[in-house]
Amino acid sequence: MSTNKPPNIFAAPPPSGVDLYFRRALSAAQAGRYAEAESLCRLVLQQQPQHFEALHLCGLVQHLSGRQAEALRALDRALLVQPRSAKALNNRGVVLHGLGRSAEALQAHDAALVQQPAYVDAMLNRGVALKALGRLDEAIAAYEQALALDPRMADGWSNLGVILQDQRRFEAALEAYARAIVLAPEYADAHWNEARCRLLLGDYALGWDKYEWRWRRASFARQHRDFTQPRWQGEDLAGRTILLHAEQGLGDSLQCLRYLPLLAARGGRVLLEVQAPLVSLLKDFPGVEAVFARGAALAAFDLHCPLLSLPHVFATRLDTIPPNVRPAAPDAQRVAAWGARLGPKRGTLRVGLVWSGNPAQQDNHLRSLALRDLLRITAPEIECISLQKELRSDEERALVADGTIRHFGEDLADFAETAALMTQVDLVISVCTSVAHLAGVMERPVWVLLQYAHDWRWLLEREDSPWYPTARLFRQNRQGDWAGLIDEQLMPALRQHIEGVSHA
Structure with a gap:
């Protein structure tokens, strides 16, 4: 919006x-x-x-x-x-x-x-x-x-469409975006808003095409890379070097990793530039010759492509989403260190929790919930481990201090460390954050808690995700109703899961 x-x-x-x-x-x-x-x-x-x-x-x-x-x-x-x-x-x-x-x-x-x-x-x-x-x-x-x-305010129609979309009035939202575009055919925000709506509805054919309008939005100016090399549009890569670069969030980068081996299979030499916390995790990723932190000096390349343009270049549809490709297994020494630090499991199920996303994101207050609310799942059979890097309130620090949840945020220096800690939990429960994507790409069992007006990548209605085979989705039935999601969906599912583990 x-x-x-x-x-x-x-x-x-x-x-x-x-x-x-x-x-x-x-x-x-x-x-x-x-x-x-x-x-x-x-x-x-x-x-x-x-x-x-x-x-x-x-x-x-x-x-x-x-x-x-x-x-x-x-x-x-x-x-x-x-x-x-x-x-x-x-x-x-x-x-x-x-x-x-x-x-x-x-x-x-x-x-x-x-x-x-x-x-x-x-x-x-x-x-x-x-x-x-x-x-x-x-x-x-x-x-x-x-x-x-x-009635000739294109921005008014576009913003109205976003609110209608949040209410799941999708046909009315698309009509509002269309009216905005008729009034201002080059109005990038309206095309971008339409893209997210169509992707949410599973219309990948038009959705990915419209998603390319993001580069014409004023708010994307900082993501734009002014390379002299041409942008890759799907042409032959034999004998050429291509730079793939991150543009948005950490989760977006992780979601698009599956495309990298496809470029290598076309004969390209693949370089990857990502956010610094991902470099160690991805240094041995299949099909990638070198990984750079954003802002570091780059090796020479012939072509470039933003990561989130790869679904468009590959004409991705719901039934052609490439299979997930896992990064290399976490470093064995890191895994062993976390195992020793956590010690024997305290109960039937060890659960990794993430309850809040990046506060700089516009809708973070909607996708996040209070740690105290999430800890209503606690029971003698469940040991709670924080996979979140930062504690953001005195209440959260108090819950850590009294031992309700074990927190290691200052030791999670990068995503390779988080991945190593993640190997020590049986299940990850997370709101829509980069850690949920990390669990998905590492193919760890992950339950994702979604706000009512959630991100496009989780589609509608379904409990599974075509992007992450080990993900199970839990959705709010009403905006802001985390209590209903926890009581009516999450806790019964956990009890059933514990019973299954106990009888295994």
């Missing part, structure tokens, strides 16, 4: 008499020269500390530079000068949303609409805040209200 509608820094300048510094600041901001714009705004404020437009513009360029806390302070100063400014109230909400304070963002957008009831941008941003708060019906109403006033 797109983020909040971008602040309007292209509004007409203030009334006549605005000094030359501010006009230059506005021009610099319009050209994307944010540091210059901020410096010029500060020159204005040195002479006129209550200059509303300079305070407002300073907040906007700080927001666009990713400095949300500073942006909020600047906008608050602007609102002290003009407390009823609808644009400043609305943009304050945008910044609050960027800080993860969605309830306060909603209040700011509502305040903007009190001042300017037909303010379309504030209506759209109100919808973004409501979605973040899980109030999807109200979010849809906010978008529909905005689109009734201005």
Whole structure:
């Protein structure tokens, strides 16, 4: 989904008499020269500390530079000068949303609409805040209200589609994306959102094709690699060297490893560039001549391809997903060390747990659950081992301290170490994180706990995954209802599993 509608820094300048510094600041901001714009705004404020437009513009360029806390302070100063400014109230909400304070963002957008009831941008941003708060019906109403006033907003239709998709109203979501694309045929976010919807529905033919639009999204600028060598499109590789490179998360990289031996089988010399935590795990991966950490010096190559473009190049369909290819077995010394450290099993079943993903990911609060909730599975027959690297709260640290769960996060230096520890558990239970992918690619038994509006790769309804043969999927029946998933699905499955192990 797109983020909040971008602040309007292209509004007409203030009334006549605005000094030359501010006009230059506005021009610099319009050209994307944010540091210059901020410096010029500060020159204005040195002479006129209550200059509303300079305070407002300073907040906007700080927001666009990713400095949300500073942006909020600047906008608050602007609102002290003009407390009823609808644009400043609305943009304050945008910044609050960027800080993860969605309830306060909603209040700011509502305040903007009190001042300017037909303010379309504030209506759209109100919808973004409501979605973040899980109030999807109200979010849809906010978008529909905005689109009734201005039905030619492609971003409004695209964002509405995302919310409809989250409600599993897939036909309506695809219609909304289509309307966005008709209005703006080159609007990459709409194509990207459609791609994820179609992949979720199992429409890989169009889904992978649309997925290539990601490279035209502004948010993918940091993932783009400006190589002089051409990108591989499926041509013959005999006698040529190809660099395959990671672009998104660790789990995405692991999911696409299965394609690497296929390139080697076509006669290519395969180099692999991945995130640093994966290098040790993949150094002996089948069909790969060398593995590099992203940012390290690379060997010479003739062609390149992003890892998540491989399904598109190979025209992958549900029935042609290549079989999983396991990395080399974990180092025997590491495995032995973990075995000695854990000691004899304390019960019938030793379970590795992961309850939270990367907090930087937009929907992490939806895909993660509290450790205390997951530990409701504890029983005398179950020994709980943390496979998570970091503890993120005092409550989690307390549960580790009292021995409820054994945690080794600071010793999990990379994924090779995590894979070695994983050999010592009978079952991995994880939310949708890279560790779930690691268990899948290592072909360890893994139960994946999925939020209601989950990622495209897990498809719909089914309990298995065509990507990972040892995975079993547990799905929320209602958004946010982890308790129902644990009580109604996970715990009965665990009891049945324990009984099967006991009678084996």
